[in-house]
Amino acid sequence: MSFLQAIKPPRKARIGLYSVGLRAYWEQFPGLRERLEEYGKFIERRMSQWGEIYNYGLVDTETEGRKAGEWLNASGVDLVFCHAATYATSATVLPVHQICPAPTVFLNLQPTDRIHYDKTTTGEWLAHCGACPVPEFANAFNRAGLPFRVINGMLGLDYTPAISLTNEKTSEKAEALRAWREIEEWVRAAAVPRTLKHSRFGFLGNTYSGMLDMYSDFTMIQAQTGLHVEVLEMCDLDRMLKSVTEREVREQLNAVNEMFRISGDSPSDPIARNPGEEQLDWSCRVAAAQEKLVREFDLDALCYYYHGAPGGEYEKLQGGFIVGHSLLTARGIPCAGEGDLKTAVAMKICDILGTGGSFSEIVVVDYVDGTILLGHDGPFHIAISEGKPVLRGMGLYHGKQGTGVSVEAKVKTGPITTLNVTQTGDGKLKLIVSEAESTDGPIMKIGNTQTPVKFRMHPDDYMERWFAEAPTHHCAMSIGHNGSLLTKVGQLMRIHSVTL
Structure with missing residues (x-):
């Protein structure tokens, strides 16, 4: 046994995660929902290196937002990441955080560095338009008196999903590396208040x-x-x-x-x-x-x-x-x-x-x-x-x-x-x-x-x-x-x- 083995290792942070979308899209654009859920699971896997991840999944209505808020609250999370996977109304997101008071970070992580302009469909575009709703979220949070942070950049996949019409291998892109460095710091930082409180x-x-x-x-x-x-x-x-x-x-x-x-x-x-x-x-x-x-x-x-x-x-x-x-x-x-x-x-x-x-x-x-x-x-x-x-x-x-x-x-x-x-x-x-x-x-x-x-x-x-x-x-x-x-x-x- 090493004499440097910790007597009491620090606790890992409990990190809440969910992705957002608009329910009307799922019937209009087959495969979009599953694609966005796949992105969410990728984020969950990456984050789990540094913390205990509680991934609610996809939130696409204000009713589902309230359910997510209650679930995250019951899970005792220290920090919540909202993955802006595609456009969603702010009414979908705000209830989550009015119920769960943990600090909030919005993830605006585009899956590609450039869409394929000649081949892109509306459904393809919607899988890459995560930045679209973030100003709306920011406005609603400001008016509700809720603090928030935003991480902008690329998703950082090391593969391209079969459904994609463009290249999504962005793991080595500077914008992905920078975004994930920020994510890692937030997750690691959240372990501090959790450990100190115990x-x-x-x-x-x-x-x-x-x-x-x-x-x-x-x-x-x-x-x-x-x-x-x-x-x-x-x-x-x-x-x-x-x-x-x-x-x-x-x-x-x-x-x-x-x-x-x-x-x-x-x-x-x-x-x-x-x-x-x-x-x-x-x-x-x-x-x-x-x-x-x-x-x-x-x-x-x-x-x-x-x-x-x-x-x-x-x-x-x-x-x-x-x-x-x-x-x-x-x-x-x-x-x-x-x-x-x-x-x-x-x-x-x-x-x-x-x-x-x-x-x-x-x-x-x-x-x-x-x-x-x-x-x-x-x-x-x-x-x-x-x-x-x-x-x-x-x-x-x-x-x-x-x-x-x-x-x-x-x-x-x-x-x-x-x-x-x-x-x-x-x-x-x-x-x-x-x-x-x-x-x-x-x-x-x-x-x-x-x-x-x-x-x-x-x-x-x-x-x-x-x-x-x-x-x-x-x-x-x-x-x-x-x-x-x-x-x-x-x-x-x-x-x-x-x-x-």
């Missing part, structure tokens, strides 16, 4: 004293995301620690040896040294207890911080946190330090999307390379690491109590996206999204995670724009350029988003 976030200890940007109202968080916050005590973790077996410690040590490189002494920093056997054993013992805590309380994410009295048992316990929390983060249980619940949400969003989400803040600016180092003293998302992360023994944790083992690593070189979840003065959550490039620049050998990041503007200009948005000072770093995807997440969660 999530339990552990809050262990407290928030680092004085970090006012990170304080959050648990009720506000649940009201806007649907997640539940489970308040945990250090004695809960201490109870788990007392039940840890030697076999469980060995399993954690095996994971550590597979996923990390054990360092020698740092050549530059006297507090960063080779972690001895005793430190590694303690970190693995605590890691086993942390996994037990996650399983007993059925957690999907965790934020934590505990200062501890000097020399106390809990000070020693929290000193062993970073390794275990990094292992949990890599297994689908994002762990955010310093009690930063909002950044735990950001990390979980990235993890649901399969893009990582490592705990970060500004470390230092490299004006020579034009980069900003982003990182922290842990935890780290091992699954998106550039090579094997390094474990260093720390003589102290800066600004915190205790000693232990920390992670020195950087995120994979290439495209990255940072996601910051902050809170505005009116209590609303806000997403701040930034696309950039992770470079292969140098990092310090001090036992902290650090990734040199080149944004699309000068570091000073980027920081000016970022600071102006009043962020929480932590963010989640994900791999890939995910700005469009994260913007869709914000829209589905009804959370304002800003892209820098």
Whole structure:
């Protein structure tokens, strides 16, 4: 078994789908209905790569629209795609969405790049006129106060139906690729609110004293995301620690040896040294207890911080946190330090999307390379690491109590996206999204995670724009350029988003 196997995989979105038409057409143009239904089944098959698809089929009257709305409602869908397969009246479509309140995306996907002008019949044309009713739908939705999105492009078939009078092999056309990229993003984005509404976030200890940007109202968080916050005590973790077996410690040590490189002494920093056997054993013992805590309380994410009295048992316990929390983060249980619940949400969003989400803040600016180092003293998302992360023994944790083992690593070189979840003065959550490039620049050998990041503007200009948005000072770093995807997440969660 891979040590990166998710403890709790994210939920797939439930996606509603139906196609529309005009009932009068079916007798007038034999084969048209079946052709449009075939298109709908093709869309269903493609979408099923990313979500659970609930395809109602063809809706061709307002009565059928009401039935579809009730069915989609009963199916608990997170998002509804209306495939504009041919002309249909807006009275056919509007009832679906007045009954089913899930967000709506219209699909205007033409099966061909060009009709055969000399051979085309009225029935043939009707199979390609999906754009015709969309303005009517848009007007009706606007007047009814219902939001909607539209995806325009080509259907993307890899074959031509026997009934067709033109070429419908459009799978490699730019308009099909672009449309399906948008569809994929909407389906993947819909998994975020579904997963969060079924999530339990552990809050262990407290928030680092004085970090006012990170304080959050648990009720506000649940009201806007649907997640539940489970308040945990250090004695809960201490109870788990007392039940840890030697076999469980060995399993954690095996994971550590597979996923990390054990360092020698740092050549530059006297507090960063080779972690001895005793430190590694303690970190693995605590890691086993942390996994037990996650399983007993059925957690999907965790934020934590505990200062501890000097020399106390809990000070020693929290000193062993970073390794275990990094292992949990890599297994689908994002762990955010310093009690930063909002950044735990950001990390979980990235993890649901399969893009990582490592705990970060500004470390230092490299004006020579034009980069900003982003990182922290842990935890780290091992699954998106550039090579094997390094474990260093720390003589102290800066600004915190205790000693232990920390992670020195950087995120994979290439495209990255940072996601910051902050809170505005009116209590609303806000997403701040930034696309950039992770470079292969140098990092310090001090036992902290650090990734040199080149944004699309000068570091000073980027920081000016970022600071102006009043962020929480932590963010989640994900791999890939995910700005469009994260913007869709914000829209589905009804959370304002800003892209820098």
